Amino acid sequence: MATSQIGWYGLGSMGLAMASNLQRHLAATKALSLVYSNRTLSRGDALQKLGGVPEQSFGDVVKKASIIFTMVSNDSVLESLITNTINSGTPLAQKIFIDCSTVHPDTISSISAQLSAHKASFLCAPVFGGNPVATAGKLVFALAGSTPDVRASIVKPLIQDIMGRKVIDCGSDPSKSSLLKIAGNIVTVSLMETVGEAQVFAEKTGLGTDAMEDLITEAFGPIAGGYSKRLTTGAYAPPLDTRPGFGVSLSIKDANHALNIAQDKGVDLPSVELAHKNMSAARDYGGECLDSSSMYGILRQKAGLAFWNEKSRQGGK
Ligand SMILES: NC(=O)c1ccc[n+]([C@@H]2O[C@H](COP(=O)([O-])OP(=O)(O)OC[C@H]3O[C@@H](n4cnc5c(N)ncnc54)[C@H](OP(=O)(O)O)[C@@H]3O)[C@@H](O)[C@H]2O)c1
Numbered sequence: 001m002a003t004s005q006i007g008w009y010g011l012g013s014m015g016l017a018m019a020s021n022l023q024r025h026l027a028a029t030k031a032l033s034l035v036y037s038n039r040t041l042s043r044g045d046a047l048q049k050l051g052g053v054p055e056q057s058f059g060d061v062v063k064k065a066s067i068i069f070t071m072v073s074n075d076s077v078l079e080s081l082i083t084n085t086i087n088s089g090t091p092l093a094q095k096i097f098i099d100c101s102t103v104h105p106d107t108i109s110s111i112s113a114q115l116s117a118h119k120a121s122f123l124c125a126p127v128f129g130g131n132p133v134a135t136a137g138k139l140v141f142a143l144a145g146s147t148p149d150v151r152a153s154i155v156k157p158l159i160q161d162i163m164g165r166k167v168i169d170c171g172s173d174p175s176k177s178s179l180l181k182i183a184g185n186i187v188t189v190s191l192m193e194t195v196g197e198a199q200v201f202a203e204k205t206g207l208g209t210d211a212m213e214d215l216i217t218e219a220f221g222p223i224a225g226g227y228s229k230r231l232t233t234g235a236y237a238p239p240l241d242t243r244p245g246f247g248v249s250l251s252i253k254d255a256n257h258a259l260n261i262a263q264d265k266g267v268d269l270p271s272v273e274l275a276h277k278n279m280s281a282a283r284d285y286g287g288e289c290l291d292s293s294s295m296y297g298i299l300r301q302k303a304g305l306a307f308w309n310e311k312s313r314q315g316g317k
Contacts, residue, residue: 003032006158007065009058009081010101011038013243014127015071016047017134018100018163022069023050025162035064059088062095067154071100074253075107082111086118093119096146098155100125102250104257105175105182112145112174121146123155124174126181127164130226131245139164142181145174182261185254189292190271193278195227196296200303230293234311237290237297244291248283251292252276282307287317 006026008019015038023034027050036044037055044054055061058081062068072078078101086092097115099108099122112122123145133139141164143151148169156167170176195216202212209232217225230236230245238244255276262269278295285307286297297307308314 004067004154005032005065006034007055007061007068008034008036008052008071009038009061009068010071011036011040011043011047012071012073013131013245013247014100014134016043017131018071018127018139019044019052019069020047020050021134021137021163022158023047023052025158027051035061037061059085059090062092063090066094067096067098067158069098069100073101073247073250075103077101078103079107079111082114086114095120096123096150096154097121098123098125100127100141102126102181102185102254102257103178105178105261108175108178121150122174123151124177125155125159126177128181128184132226134163137161137163137165140166140168142168142170142177142184144170144177145172147172179261182254182257185251186258186269186272189251189255189258189275189279191224192227192293193271193275193295195224196231196278196293196299199228199231199296200299200305203300203305204303227293230291231296231309232311234309234313235291236293237286237308237312239313240289240316242289244289246292247288248279248290248292248294249288252279252283255279285317289317 011019019034019036026034034052035055036047036052037057037060038044041054048054062085070078078099097120108124115122125141125143128140141159143155151169159167170180199209199212202209213228213232216228235245255272258272259269275295278298281298282290282294286294301307
């Protein structure tokens with residue numbers, strides 16, 4: 001597939017890091033350069049410096065590429081991209097779409113059916129790991145859709161050791177990898193809530209957040225340690241003119257997907273409900289420019305501390 005034109009849409013916190021790694025690989029293997037687009041096209045300037053080729057719109061990327069990756073915020077953005085492309089009349093036969101965003105399994109099934117009616121393939125490849133992991137090319141991918149041969153021979157070689165350290169094959173039904181991603185986020189948001197609680201406890205008891213962070217990292221691993229760092233470095237509430245590592249609204253969306261599926265299946269998710277409540281309260285207080293770990297600010301307030309800590313921004317929304 002070295003001669004296939006590959007396209008990319010979505011250059012947010014995750015997409016830019018992932019697309020940059022893919023472009024580096026394409027350049028190193030002398031393959032065709034990535035064609036890319038983004039709502040805010042200037043976000044791709046660094047990618048262009050790596051050899052990526054900007055296009056004005058998703059439609060232009062689809063026209064030029066035979067394999068198209070998407071990495072966008074949520075279900076409605078992905079749905080509108082695909083619907084507009086189908087309605088544009090661009091021939092889609094034999095094209096391969098791979099979405100890496102976190103969206104509901106029903107959205108994935110619907111998009112897959114629409115694209116397959118136009119003889120295009122659709123694979124769902126959501127990722128585990130934040131921006132630093134994406135930058136390092138060490139994400140964990142859950143991959144599902146199309147045939148075992150397309151997954152193993154075409155898609156996995158564009159991911160393994162380029163954007164990700166591991167590809168979990170979830171079979172031919174694309175909604176299955178979406179479901180695994182949503183299930184994984186039950187652990188993610190609950191762990192963030194727990195780390196936040198422990199750090200507020202450490203501060204209020206005089207134990208100190210440094211000792212707590214050492215313990216969390218050593219005893220519970222680098223993921224939990226990374227969540228603690230988001231708090232102690234103030235990244236849970238970054239400056240207003242920056243993009244959070246994992247925006248609070250994206251995490252609320254993920255928690256909503258988990259809660260809706262759980263309700264349908266009669267499963268109780270009290271930890272997710274609590275994290276959802278605290279993330280929503282954080283967003284009401286501090287606005288959109290907050291990280292998913294910003295439930296910490298609410299936990300601080302409940303303990304009589306300020307929402308902001310000494311390293312975070314000091315107000316505004
Ligand atoms: N960040 C993480 O740690 C993380 C980890 C795993 C999975 N995820 C999932 O990965 C996906 C991307 O996350 P992210 O952190 O990269 O998000 P992000 O930084 O908020 O970027 C979102 C992307 O979607 C685009 N977008 C938003 N609204 C749009 C619209 N109405 N029309 C067209 N494009 C639009 C943005 O364009 P602009 O650049 O123009 O705003 C940007 O390219 C989400 O589904 C998220 O849940 C995130």
